[in-house]
Amino acid sequence: MTTMESSAPRVGRRRRPASDGYEESVRQPARHPDPPIYLAVLARWTEDGRTLPGRRDPEWSRIASSPIWPTGPLFGGR
Template structure:
């Protein structure tokens, strides 16, 4: 018996409601992390050397 279900396709994401867009714009303007964008502070921390270096740490 053939299936009557519609084939699965990629759903289009719904547009963000205006209040959400305004909040994201405000957060981004304040330098805060917002969904869907890279967090520059996390990138800085995650890519920092594990062991400190420099004149205070040299033997």
């Protein structure tokens, strides 16, 4: 039986350390202001209590921060 291991150095691509100041590998284009109709939709959704793009959803945050397994006397926990 032969082994696949060898003493030769590994060859391949290596990750480069991220340069300071850039969090993403792709530069994002300059941001343009939102058009008035988009701002109107956001205002309407805010009034209705809906989740808005780019803002945290309080319900999702509550659900995601809950314990994974149920606890309590019915589930064998304390």
